[in-house]
Amino acid sequence: MIAALAYLRLTSLGNRVASAVRRLREPKYLAGALAGVAYFYFFLFRPMGVARGPLLLGDPAGALRQSGAALAAAGSAILLGLFLGRQALAWITPADNPGLRFCEAEIAFLFPAPLTRRRLVHFNLLSAQATILLSSLILTVLSQRWRLLGGSPVARAVGWWVILSTLSLHSTAVGLVVARRSGPGFARVRAAALATIALLGAAVAWSVWRRAGTLEPMGPNPGLGALVAWVTELLDSGVLHWILWPFRWTVAPFLSADLRSFLLALGPALALPAALYAWIVRTEAPFEEGSIALSEKRAAARAARSSGSDYAASGPTRPRARREPFRLAGTGRPELAFLWKNLIAIQSWFNLRVVAAAVAMVAIVGAADLRPAAGSGRWEVIAAAVAVGSGIVAFYTVLIGPQLLRQDIRHDLQNADILKTYPLAGWQVILGEMLTPVAILSGILWLCLLCAAWAATRLGGPDFLGGAARPVVIVAAAAVVPPLSALQLVIPNAAALVFPAWFQAARTRGGSIELIGQRLIFAAGQWLAIALAVLPALILAPSFFVATQFWVGLFAPDPVAVAAAAVAGAAAALVILCGEVWVGVWWLGLRFEKLDLTSASR
Amino acid sequence: MIEVQDLTKRYGDFTAVKSLSFTVRPGEVLGLVGPNGAGKTSTLRCLSGIIPTNGGAVVIGGCDLARDPVGAKRQLAFFPDEPRLFDYLTVRQHLAFVARIYGIGGHEAAARPLLEEFEIADKADSLPAQLSRGMKQKLVIACGLLHSPRILFFDEPLTGLDPLGIRRMKDSIVRRAREGAAIVLSSHLLHLLEEVCSHVLILKQGEKIADGTLAEVVSRFSGGDANANLEEIFLRATGGSET
Numbered sequence: 088m089i090a091a092l093a094y095l096r097l098t099s100l101g102n103r104v105a106s107a108v109r110r111l112r113e114p115k116y117l118a119g120a121l122a123g124v125a126y127f128y129f130f131l132f133r134p135m136g137v138a139r140g141p142l143l144l145g146d147p148a149g150a151l152r153q154s155g156a157a158l159a160a161a162g163s164a165i166l167l168g169l170f171l172g173r174q175a176l177a178w179i180t181p182a183d184n185p186g187l188r189f190c191e192a193e194i195a196f197l198f199p200a201p202l203t204r205r206r207l208v209h210f211n212l213l214s215a216q217a218t219i220l221l222s223s224l225i226l227t228v229l230s231q232r233w234r235l236l237g238g239s240p241v242a243r244a245v246g247w248w249v250i251l252s253t254l255s256l257h258s259t260a261v262g263l264v265v266a267r268r269s270g271p272g273f274a275r276v277r278a279a280a281l282a283t284i285a286l287l288g289a290a291v292a293w294s295v296w297r298r299a300g301t302l303e304p305m306g307p308n309p310g311l312g313a314l315v316a317w318v319t320e321l322l323d324s325g326v327l328h329w330i331l332w333p334f335r336w337t338v339a340p341f342l343s344a345d346l347r348s349f350l351l352a353l354g355p356a357l358a359l360p361a362a363l364y365a366w367i368v369r370t371e372a373p374f375e376e377g378s379i380a381l382s383e384k385r386a387a388a389r390a391a392r393s394s395g396s397d398y399a400a401s402g403p404t405r406p407r408a409r410r411e412p413f414r415l416a417g418t419g420r421p422e423l424a425f426l427w428k429n430l431i432a433i434q435s436w437f438n439l440r441v442v443a444a445a446v447a448m449v450a451i452v453g454a455a456d457l458r459p460a461a462g463s464g465r466w467e468v469i470a471a472a473v474a475v476g477s478g479i480v481a482f483y484t485v486l487i488g489p490q491l492l493r494q495d496i497r498h499d500l501q502n503a504d505i506l507k508t509y510p511l512a513g514w515q516v517i518l519g520e521m522l523t524p525v526a527i528l529s530g531i532l533w534l535c536l537l538c539a540a541w542a543a544t545r546l547g548g549p550d551f552l553g554g555a556a557r558p559v560v561i562v563a564a565a566a567v568v569p570p571l572s573a574l575q576l577v578i579p580n581a582a583a584l585v586f587p588a589w590f591q592a593a594r595t596r597g598g599s600i601e602l603i604g605q606r607l608i609f610a611a612g613q614w615l616a617i618a619l620a621v622l623p624a625l626i627l628a629p630s631f632f633v634a635t636q637f638w639v640g641l642f643a644p645d646p647v648a649v650a651a652a653a654v655a656g657a658a659a660a661l662v663i664l665c666g667e668v669w670v671g672v673w674w675l676g677l678r679f680e681k682l683d684l685t686s687a688s689r
Numbered sequence: 690m691i692e693v694q695d696l697t698k699r700y701g702d703f704t705a706v707k708s709l710s711f712t713v714r715p716g717e718v719l720g721l722v723g724p725n726g727a728g729k730t731s732t733l734r735c736l737s738g739i740i741p742t743n744g745g746a747v748v749i750g751g752c753d754l755a756r757d758p759v760g761a762k763r764q765l766a767f768f769p770d771e772p773r774l775f776d777y778l779t780v781r782q783h784l785a786f787v788a789r790i791y792g793i794g795g796h797e798a799a800a801r802p803l804l805e806e807f808e809i810a811d812k813a814d815s816l817p818a819q820l821s822r823g824m825k826q827k828l829v830i831a832c833g834l835l836h837s838p839r840i841l842f843f844d845e846p847l848t849g850l851d852p853l854g855i856r857r858m859k860d861s862i863v864r865r866a867r868e869g870a871a872i873v874l875s876s877h878l879l880h881l882l883e884e885v886c887s888h889v890l891i892l893k894q895g896e897k898i899a900d901g902t903l904a905e906v907v908s909r910f911s912g913g914d915a916n917a918n919l920e921e922i923f924l925r926a927t928g929g930s931e932t
Contacts, residue, residue, distance in 0.1 A: 408779045408814055417788040417796040424789035432777040505773050507739045509790045510762040680758070683740045 092210055096217055107599065115588065116601045123604030157315040158342050160322035163334035166250070167291070170257060170334075171284055177261045178280045187211045187259060187374045191382050198375060208367060215255050223247040242349040246341025249356045253337050256363035263372040287330065294327040333359050409434040421511055425519030426526065429494040433523060470545035477538035484531045489575040490613070492524035496679070497583045503684055514676030521576050521672070528572035536565055556646035556653075563657035567628075570664035571621070577671035578616045582609065584678040624663040632656035690714055690750060691736065691840055691871050697744035698731045698895075705731040707895045708745065713871045713888070715839070718862060719900075720882035721875035722919075723892035724927050729875040730770075732892070733842045736873065737767035749840055763791070766833035770845035772825035774817040780804070780828055781813040784835060791836040803831040806861070822849040830858075834865075841865065843874035847881060859885050879919045889919070893927050 110116040187208065189197065197207060227244040264280075267273060298321050322331060337359050339352035412430040415423070496517060499506060506516050540561045635655035636648050691713040698706040706728040713719045721729045734740045736747055738758050747754040749761035778786060781800075788796030804810040807827035809820075817825055826849050833841070843862070847855050862885050866872050876882060882889060883903065890900040899906050903919070910925045911917040 408782075408816055409777060411782070415785050415789050417785075417794045418792050419789065421790050421792070424786050427789075428775060428778060428782075428786050431782065432775065434777070502773050502775065504734070504739050504767075504769060508737050508762055508765070508767045510759045511790065512759060681741050 089213065092213055096214070107601070110601065115605065118608060119601035119603075119605035121604065122607050123600035123602075126603065126607055127600070156323070157319040159335050159338055160319050160331070162338035162342065163331040164322050166253075166334040166337055167331055169254065171288060171291075173258065174261055174280070175284050175288075177265050178277055178284070187263065187378055188381060189378045191386055194379055194382055198379075204371075205368060212256075212259070212364070212367070215259075216252070219248060219251045219255055222251055226251075239346070239349075242343050242346075243341060245349075245353070246338070246343070249340055249353075249360065250337060253360045253363065256360050256367065260363050260366045260370070263367060263370045263374060266372040266374050266377050267370075290326045291330060294325040294330075295321060298324045298327075421509075422515055422519035422522060425516070426522040429498075429520070429523035430526075432498070433492075433494045433527070466545055470542040473538045474542035474546065477535040477542070481532055481535040481539075484528060484535070485571075485575070488528045488531070489524065489572070489579055489617075490610075492527055492576075493579075494523045495520040495576060496580050496675075500583055500587065500684070503679075503682060507680075507682075512676060513678070513680040514673045517580065517675045517679055518672050521573060521580065524576050525569055525573045528575075529569045532568045532572070533565055536561055536568075554646040556650045559650035560653040563653040567657050567660050567664065570661060570668050571624075573668045574620055574664055574671065575617055577668060577675065578613050578620065581616075581671065581675055581678070582613060584675055584682055587682065587684055620667055623667075624660040627663055628656040628660035631659040690748075691873065692748040693736065693745070694747075695745035696732065696735060696742055696747060698728070698735050698740070699743045705895050706735065706892075709892075709895075709897055710745075711890055711897070711900055713873055715869045715871050716866055717888055718866045718872040718874065718886045719888045719890055720886035721873060721890055721892060722879065722882060722923055726894075727892040727927075728895040729892055730844055731895075733767065733844050733873065733875055737765055737842050738762055739767065763836075764838055765840040765842065766836070766838040767842045768830055768833050768844065768846055770848050772822065772829045772849075774825055774828065776817060779814050779816055780809055780820075783828060783832055787832045787835050793836055796835065799835055799837075800831070803834055807831050807857070823851055823854050826850060827854065830861075839870055841870055841872045841874075843872070843876075845876055846874055847876065847878060855881075879923055883919045891923065891926050898926050 111120055189207075189211065193210075193214075197210065202210075223244055226247045227240055230243055230247070231240065264276075267276075322328075336352070336355040338356075340349055340356045343349035343352050409431045412427060415427045496503075499520060509516070511519075540557065543557065632652040632655060635652040691711075693712070694710050696706055696709040697704065709728075709732060711719070721732060723729050731740070735742045736749075736754075738754050738761060742755075747761075750764040752760035752764070754761045774783065775786070784796060784800040784804075787793075788800070793799060801810070804813060807830060809824055809827050809831065812820060812824060817828075820828065826846075830846075841862075846858055846862070850858060859881065862872060862874070866885075866887070874882075874886070886903065888900065888902055889906045891898040891906065899909055901909075906926075907917060907919070907922055910922045912925070914921070
């Protein structure tokens with residue numbers, strides 16, 4: 088069986104590599120691969136080569152002395168947390184985990200084959216090793232920068248392998264036990280398991296709480312050495328010391344500083360995975376049905392993703408029918424039908440809960456960023472928080488909003504065949520599709536402007552923004568928002584229509600290096616295009632602003648002059664932005680009419 | 690009426706449809722037949738304006754598809770083999786959306802009999818994810834028929850339907866032809882074509898091998914066998930293999 092598995096894995100790997108290499112003949116994959124390699128080199132691997140000395144600050148010598156014990160304690164605590172958390176989750180919601188996961192082809196070929204169940208278990212465990220070995224290799228390369236650890240790369244690779252194998256075996260073991268949920272006495276087993284987990288959790292919490300009370304408290308600005316010593320002492324005392332003991336064994340090879348300590352650590356480190364392996368092999372769990380169900384679900388999710396759908400029909404979270412944003416009459420501008428449709432669709436994730444969470448997060452960030460001067464009034468502090476928060480939201484809305492809000496032709500590209508049979512000009516389809524993200528982005532930015540205006544009223548400001556100037560400036564800025572949002576959306580929509588094959592590749596989930604590179608090129612291209620498109624308005628609007636101020640009041644800091652200049656600047660920006668948007672939508676319409684996805688995918 | 694003259698469709702160096710010409714009059718049902726890759730779907734997608742042609746002319750109900758695509762599309766409906774629906778619109782909302790696109794006032798009255806005809810009236814508030822494949826197919830057809838098109842293109846219309854659904858679909862196609870619609874459908878189910886089609890066009894490697902009424906095509910390839918059915922004719926005409 089091992090020979091068959093090795094043949095399957097090696098042949099698959101070989102074919103995969105050959106196919107990836109063949110794809111590099113196409114310029115788009117070659118460019119993507121080059122960009123991906125450059126990204127990994129410059130952002131991940133290169134910094135490791137130039138890293139100098141330990142990454143610790145403060146008292147490096149003292150910290151180094153303590154670091155081994157501290158890391159062992161912290162690593163074992165993390166492992167314990169993962170074990171307990173996973174166990175608890177599996178027992179509380181014992182739903183979808185069949186224990187052993189097989190792909191569709193493996194189910195089709197191996198389940199009817201003359202193999203014992205134990206062989207299937209071994210096949211699965213060995214298959215998992217392929218991923219674990221690759222992950223260990225990658226993590227070893229990435230963790231090379233942790234000079235503090237010392238030790239050799241081989242020890243680190245083996246250390247990673249031990250840790251990942253232990254986690255994988257634990258996941259399988261828990262899954263297999265939970266997979267027996269339909270068997271007799273499962274409720275008792277479950278109750279006992281949950282009680283044990285709760286008991287362990289309580290013991291850990293009690294130990295930490297008790298020890299923390301007796302430890303000397305740290306000062307307001309403790310050095311790293313003091314912090315390390317405090318954590319080490321906390322985790323190495325009382326019951327916790329014994330609970331963490333097996334997990335210390337597991338992380339010991341990874342943390343070993345020399346060959347001798349590595350070899351000494353290796354034996355005990357294998358004890359936990361060996362125990363888990365024995366547990367798995369001895370567990371008689373009906374994993375077949377669960378494996379088949381899970382495999383079908385994953386296949387459905389994959390099919391849904393590749394067809395552009397947001398969810399798999401058999402997925403765990405089926406969507407519910409949403410409320411209509413407004414009543415759609417049978418007659419009227421057809422573009423509004425797209426707005427109506429996309430507003431319904433976007434409710435699946437852009438709802439009140441999300442907005443409330445975002446507002447809360449921004450408020451917290453805004454408040455945290457404030458350092459109010461002594462004597463500031465409460466309202467001033469709140470106003471400053473609102474100003475900072477709305478500034479953050481506006482910044483990120485402009486920066487990444489058009490990339491995140493894809494409820495336009497990008498989302499409907501898979502339905503292009505249907506849209507093209509409609510009796511509409513191409514520009515009508517494009518305009519209709521863009522209305523929803525434009526409306527949402529404009530709404531968010533208008534809200535930010537309103538908040539900023541309120542904050543400005545509270546905080547005061549320069550005299551020339553007093554009187555009628557402030558509302559005029561705000562209205563002028565608000566008027567520019569929709570065409571600016573629309574222009575920002577023209578670019579990614581153009582990318583989807585001009586390079587549909589690239590777009591499909593960029594939206595495909597997956598981590599091959601050429602796909603990562605393609606996404607990087609795509610994002611960079613979009614930003615460059617947006618910068619160029621906004622440039623004329625950025626040049627002309629301030630020019631009009633300055634010219635009007637000169638004409639009205641010779642740069643006098645006068646509210647009337649400022650208001651007039653703001654109107655003139657906004658009008659200039661509006662004309663340019665609207666013109667660009669119109670040309671963009673019209674041109675995209677032509678592209679849409681000529682779009683041939685069949686050709687692009689060939 | 691559908692008039693096709695020298696229709697050509699290329700994908701890069703590959704020619705999917707070569708100089709195809711035919712006419713479908715009101716009341717006629719033309720069956721497009723051919724092995725896999727013969728160009729049936731490409732032809733249907735060109736005729737319904739989904740993909741651009743590389744040559745030739747297509748006139749739909751008097752409107753040139755290249756010069757007046759909107760006018761032509763107002764008169765046609767295309768039914769793909771794979772039902773494509775919007776994930777977050779219910780059955781009723783799909784019909785409302787399509788009604789607005791085609792400018793159909795009071796569409797509820799037009800939609801009700803269609804929902805009943807295709808037996809999805811009780812699923813009016815269901816999302817596509819809650820429908821079986823056959824029901825999705827029925828919804829696509831209901832949406833397509835909402836604006837009472839005079840020209841219908843079906844790509845493998847019976848895929849995913851249950852036996853009763855197949856029977857109803859066949860009846861529906863025949864009835865609409867009787868009411869004056871010009872219909873083109875592609876299918877590998879030759880017995881369906883024998884039942885509903887008045888005319889047949891056999892394609893192979895993008896080229897027309899034969900066309901005409903069923904009787905004309907049968908007599909041309911039967912080789913004197915009076916009992917030859919369309920399946921035998923198809924195998925003789927195409928060699929029976931994929932292209």
